[in-house]
Amino acid sequence: xxxxxxxxxxxxxxVSLVIALAAFVGVVxxxxxxxxxxxxxxxxxxxxxxxxxxxxxxxxxxxxxMAEGGINSKALAMLGVLSAVNxxxxxxxxxxxxxxxxxxxxxxxxxxxxPGFGFTLGCTSLFTSALITGGVGPWMPYQMFGCxxxxxxxxxxxxxxxxxxxxMLAAYGSVSGYLFGFLLNLSFWPFSLDxxxxxxxxxxxxxxxxxxxxxAFDLATSLGWDTGRAVTNFVCVVLAGPAxxxxxxxxxxxxxxxxxxxxxxxGPAGPGDRS
Numbered sequence: 001x002x003x004x005x006x007x008x009x010x011x012x013x014x015v016s017l018v019i020a021l022a023a024f025v026g027v028v029x030x031x032x033x034x035x036x037x038x039x040x041x042x043x044x045x046x047x048x049x050x051x052x053x054x055x056x057x058x059x060x061x062x063x064x065x066m067a068e069g070g071i072n073s074k075a076l077a078m079l080g081v082l083s084a085v086n087x088x089x090x091x092x093x094x095x096x097x098x099x100x101x102x103x104x105x106x107x108x109x110x111x112x113x114x115p116g117f118g119f120t121l122g123c124t125s126l127f128t129s130a131l132i133t134g135g136v137g138p139w140m141p142y143q144m145f146g147c148x149x150x151x152x153x154x155x156x157x158x159x160x161x162x163x164x165x166x167x168m169l170a171a172y173g174s175v176s177g178y179l180f181g182f183l184l185n186l187s188f189w190p191f192s193l194d195x196x197x198x199x200x201x202x203x204x205x206x207x208x209x210x211x212x213x214x215x216a217f218d219l220a221t222s223l224g225w226d227t228g229r230a231v232t233n234f235v236c237v238v239l240a241g242p243a244x245x246x247x248x249x250x251x252x253x254x255x256x257x258x259x260x261x262x263x264x265x266x267g268p269a270g271p272g273d274r275s
Contacts, residue, residue, distance in 0.1 A: 009116030110154030118151025173233030
C-alpha cells in the first residue's frame with residue numbers, strides 16, 4: 001500500500017481468514033467446469049445457479065465480518081458515494097468494444113482506502129448498478145465477486161509514488177481487465193457453444209485438453225472485448241489517476257478513518273453551574 005494510504009475498513013485476522021475462505025469458494029465457483037460436469041445436479045444450468053447463490057452467501061458473510069471488524073460512519077458514507085458514482089459510470093460503458101468505465105475507480109479507491117474497502121466497493125458497485133440497469137441475473141454474483149477482488153488486490157500493490165505509482169496502477173488495471181473477462185467466461189462457457197465445436201466444453205475430457213479448449217474459446221470470443229476493457233482501464237488511470245488519487249487522499253486525510261476518540265475533562269464547575 002502506498003505511503004499515506006488510509007485504511008477505511010480494517011482487515012482483522014478474523015476478516016482476513018474469512019476472505020481467504022471466500023477466495024477459495026470463488027475459485028471453485030469460477031472453475032466449476034473443471035470440477036463437476038453439468039447435469040450431475042439434475043440440470044445443465046444447476047451448477048451456475050448453485051455456485052451463484054453460494055457466492056452471494058459468501059459475500060454476505062464477508063461484508064458482515066468487515067462491518068463487525070470496524071467500519072465507521074465516515075467509511076460508510078464514502079462507500080455510498082463511490083458506489084453511486086460507479087453505478088452512474090457503468091451505463092456509460094460496456095456497450096461498445098468492451099469499454100468499461102467502472103474498473104478504474106475500483107482500482108484507485110482500493111489503492112487509497114485499502115483492500116477491505118476495495119473488496120466492499122466492488123460488491124456494492126456492481127449490485128447497485130445491476131439494480132439500476134436491470135442487469136440482475138445468475139451472472140451478477142460472479143461479477144460482484146470478480147470486481148470485489150479487483151478492488152481488494154489494488155490495496156495490496158507495493159509502495160510507489162508519483163508517476164511510477166500511476167503507471168503501476170494503470171498496468172494493474174489493464175491486467176485486471178483481462179483477468180475479469182477470463183474468469184467471467186468460465187461461468188457460462190459450458191452452455192454457450194455447440195458441443196460439436198472444437199472449443200466447446202466436453203464433460204469427461206482430461207484437464208489439459210479441457211484447459212486448451214477454454215483458452216481457445218476465450219481467445220476466439222472475448223479477446224477483443226477484454227482488450228477494450230484493458231485499454232479503457234489503462235487510459236482512464238493514466239489520464240484521471242493523478243487527480244483522482246489526490247482527491248481521494250485529501251478526503252481520507254479530512255475523514256481521519258479510525259481516529260482515536262479522546263475525551264478532554266472539563267474544568268472545575270463555577271458557582272453558577274452547580275445545581
